[in-house]
Amino acid sequence: xxxxxxxxxxxxxxxSQPIPGxxxxxxxxxxxxxSNFLQYMKxxxxxxxxxxxxxxxxxxxxxxxxxxxxxxxxxxxxxxxWNNSVGYHSDTGKxxxxxxxxxxxxxxxxGIGDMFGVLVTHFGKEMSTVVFIKNGxxxxxxxxxxxxxxxxxxxxxxEYGPIDIGIMWLDASVRIPRFTETNMLYWIKGRGVxxxxxxxxxxxxxxxxxxxxxxxxxxxxxxSYYEVILHDTSEIEESAVVGMGSCSPIHPTPTCLLLRDxxxxxxxxxxxxxxxxxxxxxxxxxxxxxxDKPDFDDKDTQLxxxxxxxxxxxxxxxxxxxxxxxxxxxxxxxxNASIARVDVESLRQVTVDAAVKALLDKSYWEQYDNxxxxxxxxLKERELSLSLxxxxxxLVVKVSSAICQVCLPAKHKKIHVIQLQxxxxxxxxxxxIEIKKLNxxxxxxFGVADSNFPLDxxxxxxxxxxxxxxxxxxxxxxxxxxxxxxxxxxxxxxxxGLEMRSFHTKAAAVVFIKNxTPVGTQYxxxxxxxxxxxTIAICGNGYDVELNVTWQTHxxxxxxxxxxxxxxxxxxxxxxxxxxxxxxxxxxxxxxxxIQCPYSFSSGFNHFxxxxxxxxxEDSKVLPPIIGLTGPGILEKEKNQTSQxxxxxxxxxxxFQKTTYANDFPAKAVNIGDQIGWGxxxxxxxxxxxxxxxxxxxxxxxDIVITRVMYEPLGGFHPIVFLPPEVxxxxxxxxxxxxxxxxxxxxxxxxxxxxxxxxxxxxxxxVQKGNELDNLNLDPQELIKPFIYNKNGNEAAExxxxxxxxxxxKVLDSVKTKYRDAKESAACAVL
Numbered sequence: 029x030x031x032x033x034x035x036x037x038x039x040x041x042x043x044s045q046p047i048p049g050x051x052x053x054x055x056x057x058x059x060x061x062x063s064n065f066l067q068y069m070k071x072x073x074x075x076x077x078x079x080x081x082x083x084x085x086x087x088x089x090x091x092x093x094x095x096x097x098x099x100x101x102x103x104x105x106x107x108x109x110w111n112n113s114v115g116y117h118s119d120t121g122k123x124x125x126x127x128x129x130x131x132x133x134x135x136x137x138x139g140i141g142d143m144f145g146v147l148v149t150h151f152g153k154e155m156s157t158v159v160f161i162k163n164g165x166x167x168x169x170x171x172x173x174x175x176x177x178x179x180x181x182x183x184x185x186x187e188y189g190p191i192d193i194g195i196m197w198l199d200a201s202v203r204i205p206r207f208t209e210t211n212m213l214y215w216i217k218g219r220g221v222x223x224x225x226x227x228x229x230x231x232x233x234x235x236x237x238x239x240x241x242x243x244x245x246x247x248x249x250x251x252s253y254y255e256v257i258l259h260d261t262s263e264i265e266e267s268a269v270v271g272m273g274s275c276s277p278i279h280p281t282p283t284c285l286l287l288r289d290x291x292x293x294x295x296x297x298x299x300x301x302x303x304x305x306x307x308x309x310x311x312x313x314x315x316x317x318x319x320d321k322p323d324f325d326d327k328d329t330q331l332x333x334x335x336x337x338x339x340x341x342x343x344x345x346x347x348x349x350x351x352x353x354x355x356x357x358x359x360x361x362x363x364n365a366s367i368a369r370v371d372v373e374s375l376r377q378v379t380v381d382a383a384v385k386a387l388l389d390k391s392y393w394e395q396y397d398n399x400x401x402x403x404x405x406x407l408k409e410r411e412l413s414l415s416l417x418x419x420x421x422x423l424v425v426k427v428s429s430a431i432c433q434v435c436l437p438a439k440h441k442k443i444h445v446i447q448l449q450x451x452x453x454x455x456x457x458x459x460x461i462e463i464k465k466l467n468x469x470x471x472x473x474f475g476v477a478d479s480n481f482p483l484d485x486x487x488x489x490x491x492x493x494x495x496x497x498x499x500x501x502x503x504x505x506x507x508x509x510x511x512x513x514x515x516x517x518x519x520x521x522x523x524x525g526l527e528m529r530s531f532h533t534k535a536a537a538v539v540f541i542k543n544x545t546p547v548g549t550q551y552x553x554x555x556x557x558x559x560x561x562x563t564i565a566i567c568g569n570g571y572d573v574e575l576n577v578t579w580q581t582h583x584x585x586x587x588x589x590x591x592x593x594x595x596x597x598x599x600x601x602x603x604x605x606x607x608x609x610x611x612x613x614x615x616x617x618x619x620x621x622x623i624q625c626p627y628s629f630s631s632g633f634n635h636f637x638x639x640x641x642x643x644x645x646e647d648s649k650v651l652p653p654i655i656g657l658t659g660p661g662i663l664e665k666e667k668n669q670t671s672q673x674x675x676x677x678x679x680x681x682x683x684f685q686k687t688t689y690a691n692d693f694p695a696k697a698v699n700i701g702d703q704i705g706w707g708x709x710x711x712x713x714x715x716x717x718x719x720x721x722x723x724x725x726x727x728x729x730x731d732i733v734i735t736r737v738m739y740e741p742l743g744g745f746h747p748i749v750f751l752p753p754e755v756x757x758x759x760x761x762x763x764x765x766x767x768x769x770x771x772x773x774x775x776x777x778x779x780x781x782x783x784x785x786x787x788x789x790x791x792x793x794x795v796q797k798g799n800e801l802d803n804l805n806l807d808p809q810e811l812i813k814p815f816i817y818n819k820n821g822n823e824a825a826e827x828x829x830x831x832x833x834x835x836x837x838k839v840l841d842s843v844k845t846k847y848r849d850a851k852e853s854a855a856c857a858v859l
Contacts, residue, residue, distance in 0.1 A: 036103035037064030039186060046200040051082070056090075056189035064186045065103045068197050072096065072148050072180040076198040078205065079182045080145030080161070083118075083138065084192040091187040092118040094144060096158065096172055098179035102521060107183040109543070110521040111462045112174040115183070116144070116160050123160060125170040127523060127543035129595075131276035132240045132290075132358055133216045135160065135168040147205060149245075150327045150353040151177055154430070157275040157327075157353035159244060161205050166216050166244035169356065170276045209245045209254075209357070209372050216242045221361070229259055230359065231367045239361050241370070246354030247272065249319065249326040253311030253378045254357045255337075259304055259367035267295035267302045268365040270310050272334070272355035280460070281584035284406040286331070286399055287349040292360070293336045307371070309337035311378040312355060313388045327354050331399055333392045335378050342378075342387070347395040349403070410581050412448075420444035420483045423566070430582065431462075436566045436573040445483040447563040448579050452476065452528050452536075458586030459562045459579045460525030460541070463518070467571035471499045475526060476538065476552045478559040486565045493563065494552045496524070496540050503540065503550050503661075511661050512677075512748060513548035513622050515540075516601045526562070527586035529627070529660075530743045532718075533557055537660035537743025539626045544587050546598045546626035549660040549746060589626050591633055592762045598624040611641070611759045614751055621751040623758065624658065628744025629708045636747040637705030637727065637761040640698055653758045654679050654750040657706050657724055659741035670801055671791055672808050673739050673784060678724055679750065680704065703729050703761050708745055709769050711777035721781055723772065725815065730764070732771060732815045737784035771815075780813060787811060 033043050038060040042052045046068075056064055072079070081094055095107030095115030108115025108124030116123045121137040123129065138144045143163050150157040154175050160168045174180065182197060207214040212223050212230070218239035221232040232239050245251070256270045271292030278289055293310065295302040302308070313333040318324050329352050336344040359368050379385035412427045419425060422440040426433040436444055452459070461474060475487040475495030487495030488504025495504050501517035502509055518524050523543055530537045536552045554560060562580065566573050589596035594605050594612060600622070602615040614621045627633065638655055656679030663676065698704060705727040714720035724736045724745070749758055787810065794804045 032069055034067040034069060034099070035065065037062065037186075038189070039064045039066050041066060046197040048200055048202045049196075050200045051194040051196050052200070054081075054184070054186075054191075054193050054195055056186040056191040058190040060189040061187065063104045063106065064189075065105075066184050066186075067097065067099070067101070068182040069099065070181075070198065071178050072182065072198050073177065074151055076201070077148040077151075078145060078201050079198045080143055080196055080201065081184065082194040082196075083140050083142050083144065084194060085140055086118075086191045086193075087188060089188045090118075090191050091185075092138075092144075092191065092193070093185040094118075094146060095183055096146060096148075096180050097183040098174065098176075099181060100521075101183065105521060106185050111464070111523055112172070112179070113183070114158055114170050114172045115185075116146075116168065118144075121167075123168045123170055125158075125276060126173050126279060127545075128277065128279065129544075131168070131170060132242050132273045132356070133168040133276075134218060136162065138162050145205065146182070148172070148180065152327070152352045155278075155352050156180075157246075161207075164205055164207075166207060166214060168216065169242070169244070171274070171279070171353070173279055207244050209243045209251060212370060214244050215370070216244060227369075229367050229369045230361065232361050234363045234366055237363065240358055241361065241368075242273070242358040243356050243372075246275070246327070246356045247312050248354060249314065249324070251372065251376050252313070253309060253335075253375055255307045255309040255340075255371045255375065256359055257369040257371060258302055258306050258308065258365065259369060267306075267308065268362065268368045269294045269360035270308045270336075271358050271360065272310055272312075273358050274351035275353045275356065278351055280578050280582065281586075283410060283582065283584045284349065284403060286347065286402055287329075287351065289351065291334055291346070291348060291355070293344070307337075307339050309335075309340065309375070309378075310357065311335050311337075312350065313378055313392060316389045316392060327352070331396065333388060333395065335388065337378070340375070340380075342384075345388075345391050345395075347392070347399045412579065412581060416449050417446055418449060418479070418483065419446040430578075432577040432579060432582075434564065434566070434575045434577055436568045438568055438570055438572045440568065441570070443484050443486060443565050443567045445481065445485070445487075445563065445565045447477065447479075447481060447561050448581075449479070449561060450579070450581060451558055451560045452526075452562060452580055453560075454528075454531055456580035457528040458525060458583055459577070460523055460583070460586075461564065462523050462576040462578075463520050463574075464576060465572055465574035466498070466520045467569070467573075468519070469569045470571050470573050471497070471567045471569070472564065472573065472575070473497045473504075474524070474562070474564045476528075476536075476554070476560050477563040478554045478556065478561060481561075481563055486567075487563050492554050494538065494550050495563070495565075496526075496547075498524075503548055505550055505661060506553065506664070511548050511550050512624055512658050513598045514600065516542055516547050518542050525586065528552070528560065531557060531560075532742055535663075535742050536560060537628075539586075541587060546589060546596060548598050549624065549626060549743070551659075551661040551663060551743065553663075591625055591627055592765060594760060594762075596626065598622075598626055609759060610762055611757050613757045616754075616756065617751070618753055620753075623749045623751070625747040628660070628746045629657075630744070633765050634709070635705055635707035635727070635765060635767045637703045637764060638749060639703050639759040639761055640700050641757060641759050642755070643700050651752040651755065653755060654752065655704055655706055656680060656748050656750070657708070657745040658748045660743035660746065663742070671739075671788065672806060672811055673721070673737070673788055674741070675738060676741070677748070678706075678736060678738065678745075679748070680706070680726055698728060703727070705730075705761070705764075706747065707732075707767055707769070708740075709772050709777075710740075711772070711781060712774060713778065713781070721784060723777065723780055725769075732769075735780055735813045735815050736811055737780050737813075738811075783813065784811065 038057040040055040093106045093115045097107040097113035101110045107113045114125040121135040123135045145161040156172045159166050274289045332350045424435040473486040473495045477493035491506040501515040503511040525541045527539045528536050540547045658677045709723040722740045725732045726734045
């Protein structure tokens with residue numbers, strides 16, 4: 029290794045000084061499976077903004093990651109999976125920036141014979157724009173969230189050799205790829221989208237609900253307007269979406285109402301109707317006083333007037349802040365509007381004549397003062413001073429308009445705490461930490477505590493507080509290990525955060541997040557909701573610790589997780605996903621592995637299912653996957669509060685064994701291929717109550733077979749799946765996450781509720797007599813009711829048979845899930 033390169037692993041390469049036109053040979057040895065790292069120590073710049081790799085050979089299982097990272101990235105890390113880096117994976121075609129993958133452009137795989145390059149198209153003050161190029165054609169755009177351009181180092185990772193590539197580093201690349209927005213072949217197309225050269229239209233196969241087509245270049249002074257000619261519309265005269273988006277989602281989410289990732293227009297067929305052949309245009313109008321100045325930069329963040337036209341007539345105008353790098357034109361096709369033509373040549377400016385320019389100039393200044401007031405008001409709301417913090421004197425804190433730097437010098441031992449005296453609220457529920465420097469011997473914890481929290485303790489390890497601990501990766505609540513999921517360690521290069529999802533008088537539910545992925549949920553129980561203060565504890569153990577903290581005052585919202593995407597479920601760190609089949613696969617494990625949805629059931633999400641894949645054998649002691657519903661965590665129960673209507677976890681084990689019932693009819697509870705699910709229904713009489721009684725129901729192949737009435741826990745019911753030892757995979761069915769249950773008529777609802785209330789009254793009477801509720805001899809199976817009604821509310825013999833099979837299957841009431849710290853969940857009987 030020379031000063032020009034940083035290398036780790038089994039990579040063989042030519043370490044001589046690159047010269048124009050020189051291709052550097054890079055090889056990965058056969059049988060080398062771990063991540064192998066190579067970084068060129070000369071940064072990309074405006075004069076040398078591009079490098080690429082020619083993939084000569086690789087094995088079927090090889091993986092190449094190519095991107096940009098700083099010199100502090102770990103040898104075993106991938107660019108894109110490290111703070112302030114960006115990287116692209118050959119095996120999946122996914123592109124990550126600071127751990128985030130979501131964007132308007134999704135990318136595509138690359139392999140043998142391909143030329144794959146990275147080009148910085150805009151060097152910004154806070155963030156820059158990058159385009160990834162495959163065989164001369166752009167395939168994805170992303171932000172690089174690094175303000176220091178000297179850290180723009182070309183970086184590659186190789187795994188599973190043998191791999192043979194040729195790299196032309198930045199100072200060897202004599203030609204930067206040239207692509208233009210006028211050539212539709214260079215537009216970045218979503219999956220299933222094709223460009224018909226003869227007809228000059230984009231169209232797609234309608235397999236996905238929505239697909240995006242994006243320009244490779246952003247709007248500019250010379251290209252500030254484009255039009256879309258609509259070719260097909262639905263019967264309700266709905267159109268494709270015509271919009272402008274940022275390079276990728278802005279990080280952190282802007283708090284200012286004028287700064288947005290996306291601006292779009294669409295005819296919904298109601299307020300606005302369209303016909304085939306109609307032209308919808310979108311463009312920006314820059315500040316008239318700045319436009320002609322020699323130093324005007326059309327890529328900077330600035331106020332622009334966004335203009336919508338229909339058949340070249342102005343239909344709408346709105347003032348927005350242009351994101352760094354500019355707005356990228358895009359079109360979103362849907363099944364009702366799957367064909368469109370983009371015209372970027374007929375009119376490239378909104379201001380086609382003096383009258384239109386005068387109108388736009390006038391509109392710009394009419395909206396300018398109000399826009400500036402919004403910007404200044406946002407800056408004032410985000411303003412933080414050191415007086416707003418409770419902190420240890422040893423912590424060095426620097427506050428800017430963007431982030432808060434928190435440092436603990438190595439000379440200071442023990443634990444040191446910083447707490448912002450602004451509570452987390454429904455409007456500002458999220459804060460996060462970017463870990464810049466954290467030695468393996470150092471520890472941080474973060475979470476929520478009140479104003480009485482001591483400045484020398486870890487969060488969660490003292491009452492009352494809830495926190496996540498870096499070195500162990502465990503969640504702590506009020507001194508105790510807690511939570512359904514096992515947590516995950518975090519360290520240097522990671523971004524970790526916390527978002528509150530529900531608020532009650534003295535309790536809240538929170539989601540802990542690592543690198544844009546949920547890791548676990550937990551309760552926060554404090555005496556006063558107005559003191560849900562974000563809190564961080566640091567112990568350097570003789571090493572410097574540096575954090576960049578974005579408090580809730582400086583970010584608009586937390587990540588928005590799609591429950592139909594298993595990437596965004598809490599799952600073990602040793603698991604991976606078969607995306608084509610929605611299967612979560614875990615390595616061999618000795619304890620229960622847990623997969624939990626980060627969100628609870630809601631008005632648009634009230635059901636989930638798994639499909640049984642593996643037969644464990646009728647006489648086997650190995651359990652199949654156990655599905656259930658759970659609260660965000662485990663609430664400490666006071667004496668005589670362990671009601672059968674207030675449980676932490678409701679779970680089902682679906683047995684394969686044969687059972688015999690009336691008339692000697694043999695049947696199996698379930699078979700391989702069957703779908704088992706849980707749903708939740710809120711009775712009409714319980715709507716809008718703070719703590720409603722809800723009907724939880726089990727489905728087998730979409731049919732309701734049993735019900736269980738319970739109080740909905742604080743934070744709601746979260747879908748959860750337990751994988752016992754020797755069970756390594758589970759398939760989710762994500763096409764039926766919302767059910768409209770016509771079978772639950774009002775009389776049926778009230779009958780089930782009345783039966784539950786009788787149990788509750790029995791418990792209350794028992795306690796009033798001076799008895800302990802735990803000593804009440806009550807069979808929890810009494811609350812599990814066979815559902816014998818069809819969709820019309822009538823009794824159905826077939827439903828009764830399935831219900832009996834489910835209820836009378838082997839009951840494992842004596843087997844309760846062992847949680848960490850030797851605690852047990854107060855769960856109902858396992859079927």
